[in-house]
Amino acid sequence: MPLLFLSLDNTLLDRAGAFRAWATGFLAEIGVSDSEVDWLDMVDADGLTSAWDLADAIRARYRLRRRPIDLVEEIREGLLANLRLDPLVAFALQIATDAGWLPVVVTNGETQVQTEKLIRTGLIRKVAAYVISDDVGVRKPNPRIFSIAADRVGGRLSGAWLIGDSPEVDIGGANALGIPSAWIRRGRPWSDERFAPTMQCDGLIEAVAAVLATKTG
Template sequence: MTARLACFDLDNTLIDRDGAFLAWARWWVDRSGLGADAVEWLVAHDNGGFTPRAQLFAGAREAFGVVTSVEELVAAYDREHPGFTWVEPAVLDGLASLSTAGWRVAVVTNGNVVQQSRKLEHTGIAGAVDYCCISEAAGVRKPDARIFAIAAEGAGATLADGWMVGDHPPYDIAGGINAKLSTIRIGDHHDVPTPIADHHLMSVVDAFPVILAS
């Protein structure tokens, strides 16, 4: 029998990505000698990470007179921001409980390889799952069903009777539905509430027992 697959989004699902961005912003603003209003500006323009980083840093240069080039700022961010990410021990315990029960576990994340792989390594999530599928490397993004097929193959699992857990309805939940997975939406990070997931929970920690009971 082929193992079933549980897929998880990374940012604002397995990790508090917005919390990590705030921690990075405070550090970067302090190091750059900017005022506290720069932290507020960065958080306001970050858009949960969906504003392209080149656009974000071009705006920051304009607003605060930063002289470093956009290219250097983005490259430094990709190196430095992952160091501010963390994972709750209960999340690693939940991932381990799935593995113990015979599930294969994959991270399926839209993003660039440098940034996402550093976050996965820094938090220890990379070592706690069977496969990490990063869209830039896969050449396809959520909500395209093909990224889930790649994850299943990488994890050595079938998509049948599997799950997708994520915070972003148009990417994570739509993607899960496209791949014929059951879906769990985490939190209220996004204004667009559709498509509707099978379950809507406030913390990923509560998703593990739902999957284990299925």
């Protein structure tokens, strides 16, 4: 059965939307205009900024007296509370499974946080397995994390595809591994001249359909 490697944040789950939803509520709570959501979004950098650094930046900008640990917990819990699994994404994963593919989540991040996302959204029941960088000691784009994922389900890298939104981490990882990839654009143009995705798609559902078509077309 061919492997379908899938990124978690902003591929399977709309982390960006969940973060903005939390940020809007948080700003209302502390009495700050929601125009500041763009600043929070910029500092968060699609989750690349650690929750601790984000908390420090928030405390400094809004002169909050909350303990960093409390604010970090609020950020993490708020994000989790706003994450939802799109039923159409769940349906696309089921179609891929029924077509004989093995969907495997490969994600960078903290084990507890990423696992909670999978459990709370129910995504954990829709995939064959998942691998989290913090748990295995290697991060995308290192090809080794994909080898670990393949071993976890007893699959082979030959014939595998990757779907992800990060040019560097996801598509760079697929390129290093030598497997084809589908890049989720999220309204962005491709700009990396070192490598390119096999295909570009507007969302997960389109990407899954396109990948499945490569085996039937």
